[in-house]
Amino acid sequence: MYQVEASKALLKPKLWARRSARLNVPRNVVMLGMVSMLTDVSSEMVATILPLYLVFSLGASPLALGAIDGTYRGAAALVQVASGFVSDRWRKPKEVAGAGYGISAVGKVALVAAGNTIGGIGAIVAFDRIGKGIRTAPRDALISLSSSKAGLATSFGVHRAMDSAGAMLGPLIAFGILLAAPARFDAVFVVSTLFALLGVAVLILTVQGKPKRAPREDVPAPSLRAAAGLVKDRRFALLLVAATVLSLTSVSDAMLYVGLQRKIDFAPAVFPLLYVITAVAFMGLAIPVGQLADRVGRVPVLLAGYALLFIAYGALLMSSLGYGLLVLCLLGLGGYFAATEGVLAAIAGALLPEDLQASGLGMLTTVVSIGNMLSSLVFGALWLELGLHSAVLVFGAGLALAILVAVPLLLRSQRAPLHG
DSSP: OHHHHHHHHHHOHHHHHHHHHHTTOOHHHHHHHHHHHHHHHHHHHHHHHHHIIIIIISOOOHHHHHHHHHHHHHGGGGTHHHHHHHHHHHTOHHHHHHHHHHHHHHHHHHHHTSTTOHHHHHHHHHHHHHHHHHHHHHHHHHHHHTSOGGGHHHHHHHHHHHHHHHHHHHHHHHHHHHHHSTTOHHHHHHHHHHHHHHHHHHHHHHOOSSOTTOOOTTSOOOOHHHHHGGGGSHHHHHHHHHHHHHHHTOOOHHHHHHHHHHHHOOOGGGHHHHHHHHHHHHHHHHHHHHHHHHHHOHHHHHHHHHHTHHHHHHHHHSSOOOHHHHHHHHHHHHHHHHHHHHHHHHHHHHHSOGGGHHHHHHHHHHHHHHHHHHHHHHHHHHHHHHOHHHHHHHHHHHHHHHHHHHHHHHHHHHHSOSOO
């Protein structure tokens, strides 16, 4: 029922505003969700066809796919901390985020000219992800500072639900274009660019740059030393370590999807629909999971989200895989994203001081991005050298160990002295 209502809300933005009002979520969060929804339509149109294009059209190896996917996930790490600090220092999170959205839009245009070289595509993907790295920390800081601390997970849940709505529509649009014009990847890139530009326009016209919890104008802007000093805050440092450990053993959705395709051997044209099912689950679960995290505790919900990855790992270890189990696996992935992405940001937002929100969130997303990049590279290399089954066994054991290590770190981050 919720997914049906959410799907209607995609066509009628006011429904998102009414739902957010009932959830006590600020308008600024909803409008940032609209920006992210449009941008994610653009990004996921490209992301969902890249594995298809690289593996089935260009004949890329699992290692090459891992390198491109790792770049897609990790290139943002190059600029996230810097953009977060600049946003805090200048106190212009909207403008810094807008620059990032604009760079990503330019990156989509460049994809048309990338040709059929893996190296060229990798370079353009890196450029696009740098734009994402610039925008993520100031955008999340705007969400955090626009919300009350008690409702942070709910606000991030609303934003991530709208973001995942774009992740659902993007693959559908890409699928429709390729169905009507097979192998016309350039057409996908052009339409993707149009959505990216529309997202920039909505940001400029509707998002408030000064949220309600923004630092007062008479308070000095934070220094670089103050931002760097966040890693000395014991609570935040413990959170960074836990997030790093968990990200290092989390296989990306793109790598998992390619593995699932190898198990079932469905037509490559169906590949983008895997993202759709995951995005529908993410969209349907993000808000209730965020509310649950605010009520019962964010740490247990976060850990439960990472545990859902075992469903996907288990599916890849099976000798045969039916479509029913495939759908269950994709729904589990959606639950994993719903219980980790926004909840982790909410945990950090509650720990960080108002004047260093973007800097801290930039550090957090950076360590996660680096962990994800290394994860994709290692998984791709293991798959190439040892085979898919062995690679999944290694990562499954690693994830179990990572969760055991993360539990005390996360719990101590909630109890430790603010500075220690």
